[in-house]
Amino acid sequence: MQAVTEIEPLPDDLIAWVASQRAAGHSSDALRAALLQAGWEADMAQQALAAAGVSRPAPLPLTTAASASAAPGPDLRGTPLRIDAGDRRVAVLQTVALPRAVLFGDFLDDTECSALIELARPRLARSRTVSLGTDAEMVHDDRTSDGMFFMRGENPLVTRIEARIARLLNWPVENGEGLQILRYRPGAEYKAHYDYFDPADPGSGTILRRGGQRIATLVMYLHEPEGGGGTYFPEAGLDVLPRRGHALFFSYPDATPASKSLHGGAPVVAGEKWIAVKWLRQGRFD
Incomplete structure (x- = not known):
């Protein structure tokens, strides 16, 4: 695979490779990392994953009373020391x-x-x-x-x-x-x-x-x-x-x-x- 720096049609062999690796049990994150390491830009890597049918389901809903926007983290308002x-x-x-x-x-x-x-x-x-x-x-x-x-x-x-x-x-x-x-x-x-x-x-x-x-x-x-x-x-x-x-x-x-x-x-x-x-x-x- 060659490095890509701009949006262009996805090679068929790239899509086939991603599909074969996914079928072999590799995670979408592992495949994305491999594509990035090989020189593909992040948007092209994502397009290749999508074209090969590797999609990410919507996140699960929260199972507590916390709102969907809630997330753990410290209160940094006021830039406290x-x-x-x-x-x-x-x-x-x-x-x-x-x-x-x-x-x-x-x-x-x-x-x-x-x-x-x-x-x-x-x-x-x-x-x-x-x-x-x-x-x-x-x-x-x-x-x-x-x-x-x-x-x-x-x-x-x-x-x-x-x-x-x-x-x-x-x-x-x-x-x-x-x-x-x-x-x-x-x-x-x-x-x-x-x-x-x-x-x-x-x-x-x-x-x-x-x-x-x-x-x-x-x-x-x-x-x-x-x-x-x-x-x-x-x-x-x-x-x-x-x-x-x-x-x-x-x-x-x-x-x-x-x-x-x-x-x-x-x-x-x-x-x-x-x-x-x-x-x-x-x-x-x-």
């Missing part, structure tokens, strides 16, 4: 328009970071991803961390942090998945990906019936590696360093690549990186 998160005031260090992202300081203290690590350590296992074609989880080479999940409200520490998240991001506790703890050793990484689920993927219906779509992520940094391990957004040229106690929020309420929320965890060069991740859903997650 700190925000009341209930049991503490959290610093606002940086904001980004696209992707919609906010970097917070002083979200977790040293005691909380250490406690989460020690509670999670004996329960770690190789991290998994949701497999194409089903709602099952599988080990994938793109994700080489170790991890575990706390149930929502599993212990007083998790309950306190979840309440802080809900207050800071103005989103109900029950609309959040369980807190995930991840450890990245030297060489471990998570290649660029989207956190939302592609509704066009087989098996996504079962996932989306349980709380609706993911629409935002909060990454909390628990332990700093000696080198590497940043959270990067390749389309935005944004790289967030994993500073202990900081938290990175980003959202994608429309669940499309236009959110510029494609992101990854860069390989750890030395030491270990520990993070906690909270995914927020449209509705109640049970």
Whole structure:
């Protein structure tokens, strides 16, 4: 495939290739990424997907009383330097328009970071991803961390942090998945990906019936590696360093690549990186 810089008729072989790859089980997001990497402009990539019958269903309706326009996020009116998160005031260090992202300081203290690590350590296992074609989880080479999940409200520490998240991001506790703890050793990484689920993927219906779509992520940094391990957004040229106690929020309420929320965890060069991740859903997650 050759690079295209202006609107022109789509080659038949391009449409056939997209259709064959979709039939093989690849997601629309994966195909779009492949087309962009090959040099096709975003609008031509979208036309090729549409011509091959790869469409994205309308987003699921919200399953709570929140209005359809509601989305999680901090109240940044007045450009505050700190925000009341209930049991503490959290610093606002940086904001980004696209992707919609906010970097917070002083979200977790040293005691909380250490406690989460020690509670999670004996329960770690190789991290998994949701497999194409089903709602099952599988080990994938793109994700080489170790991890575990706390149930929502599993212990007083998790309950306190979840309440802080809900207050800071103005989103109900029950609309959040369980807190995930991840450890990245030297060489471990998570290649660029989207956190939302592609509704066009087989098996996504079962996932989306349980709380609706993911629409935002909060990454909390628990332990700093000696080198590497940043959270990067390749389309935005944004790289967030994993500073202990900081938290990175980003959202994608429309669940499309236009959110510029494609992101990854860069390989750890030395030491270990520990993070906690909270995914927020449209509705109640049970």
